[in-house]
Each structure stands twice: as C-alpha cells, then as structure tokens.
Amino acid sequence: MTDIAEDLVQKTVGEDDVLEKINEARRVFKTVEDILEESTPGRKTKGKSQQWNKSGGYEQALNDYNSLDVKNSHEIETRYGPGLMGILPDGSRVNVRPGSTQGDATLEIQKPNGVKIKIRYGK
Numbered sequence: 086m087t088d089i090a091e092d093l094v095q096k097t098v099g100e101d102d103v104l105e106k107i108n109e110a111r112r113v114f115k116t117v118e119d120i121l122e123e124s125t126p127g128r129k130t131k132g133k134s135q136q137w138n139k140s141g142g143y144e145q146a147l148n149d150y151n152s153l154d155v156k157n158s159h160e161i162e163t164r165y166g167p168g169l170m171g172i173l174p175d176g177s178r179v180n181v182r183p184g185s186t187q188g189d190a191t192l193e194i195q196k197p198n199g200v201k202i203k204i205r206y207g208k
Contacts, residue, residue, distance in 0.1 A: 114152065114153060114154035115149070115152040115153055116153075117153070117173070117177070117194050117202065119152075120139075120149050120152070120153075120192070120204065121137060121202070121204070123139060124137040124138060124139040124204055125137065125138050125139070126138075127203075127205060133199050133200045133201060134200070134201040134202075134203060135200065135201070135202045135203070136203050136204075136205065137202065137203070137204045137205070138204070138205050138207065139204055139205070139206050139207075140206065140207050140208070141206050141208075142189075142190055142206050142207070142208045143181075143183045143190035143206065145190075145206050146181050146183075146190040146191065146192045146204070146206045147169075147181055149181075149192055149204070150169055150179065150181040150192055153173060153179060154173060154174055155169075155171035155172070155173060155179060156171055156172050156173075156174070157171050157172050158170070158171035159171065161180065161182075163182045163183075163184075164184075165182050165183050165184025165185065166182070166183040166184065167183075168180055168181050168182035168183065169181050173194070175196075175197065176197045177194050177195060177196050177197060178194070178195040179192070179193065179194050179195070180192075180193050181193075185203075185205065187205060189205040189206055189207050190205070190206040191203055191204065191205055191206070192204045192206070
C-alpha cells in the first residue's frame, strides 16, 4: 500500500484499524490440503467421511481453523461446548469444536460434494 493510500485510510478509519487492515491484506491462508499434510490418516469409514489425526488438542484445532480463509465465521453451541463455523471459498462448510463422540477436539470440513473430512486433535 502506498503512503498516500495509508494516509487516506488512516484519516477515514483510524490508525489502529489501518494496521489491522494492512496485516489482514498480508495474511497468507492455509488450505485444507496444507492441514492434511500435517496430519496422519485415521480410521477407515464406510461412507464418504475421511478421518485424520493430529496432535495439539482444541488449541491446535482453533489455530488450524483460524489459518483457513473462513468467511462468515460465527460461534456455535455444540454438545461438546462452544465452537466456530464458517464457509471456505470453495463453498465447503467448516466447523471446529472442543469434543466429539471419540472425545477429541475436531475440525470438520463438509465439501459441497458431500465428503466430510474430520481431523481429530489428540492431546
């Protein structure tokens, strides 16, 4: 961003907001594939679901969720506690929650074609 543009934005929205906007513009997002490369395959399922394993618990699950280019992110209430849900650029729905039927924190991606990817985060 040029100095003139930064000055204009500062006058319009304030200095703190300018820094936030500049940092957001510089942010590089991960893809689901990037996160899967850091994970190991989990148990096989009978349907369209894929399960993966990763360490780090709910904190890492939240970090991975926040590293994605999630739009319309909002809080959700799950039976495991509060989580987040949003939409990825390809139309996939993504949610993160602190637990699952298996016990571990989970990042779940629901692809438009019906495939579900569940990454389980052990401690």
